[in-house]
Amino acid sequence: MGRIxxxxxxxxxxxxxTICKEIENLFGTTPLGKNFSLRDQMERSSGSIMDNIAEGFGRDGNREFHNFLSYSKAxxxxxxxxxxxxxxxKLIHEEQIEHLQSIIDMEINKIGAFMxxxxxxxFKGQKFKSLKKDNKP
Structure with missing residues (x-):
């Protein structure tokens, strides 16, 4: 894997x-957009997937990143x-759920593989680089 x-x-x-964009599209094109409580929950859970990946990456350590990826997967x-x-x-149709769930399943698999x-x-993370140098005999 190349350096990210x-x-x-x-x-x-x-x-x-992409999942967030697809969910947002549902809000604008189906009755789901008018069910404010479910819409809010879906907005938060879909956003949590990408936000936890970003936050975990920013922690600069594999163990913490792994934990945040676990949150994203959940x-x-x-x-x-x-x-x-x-x-x-009956706020969305069967075809819409099948399409979205296939994308979400792909994300679950990719997150699991990354974990x-x-x-x-x-390599345990950027924040451990200086510790390793300092602890050399």
Whole structure:
């Protein structure tokens, strides 16, 4: 994996942004936009996916980043559940939920793979670089 300089370069963040845009599109094109409580929950959970990726990246340590990726992954599951609620209330159609859930499932898989990579990586994060130099015998 090449060196990533900013969170915007992460594929998992880019896909999370796409999910947010897709959810926003639902608000404007379906009755879901008028169900303010469910809309608010979906707005927050979809935003949480990308925001936690960004925040974890900013922590400069793999262990903390891994934790924030876990939060993002959980927000994906939360959003999937909310989509079922919207479907059950007949605020969205079956085709819309299938499309979105396939994107969300892809994000869950990509986040999981990235978490696995971080667990196996020898590089533990930028904030540990100076500690390693200082602790050399």
């Amino acid at each position: 300089e900013k969170f915007e370069d992460l594929e998992v963040w880019q896909l999370a942004r 927000s994906c599951s939360e959003l999937k559940s909310q989509l079922y609620r919207a479907l059950d209330k 696995f990579y971080l667990r196996k990586s020898e």
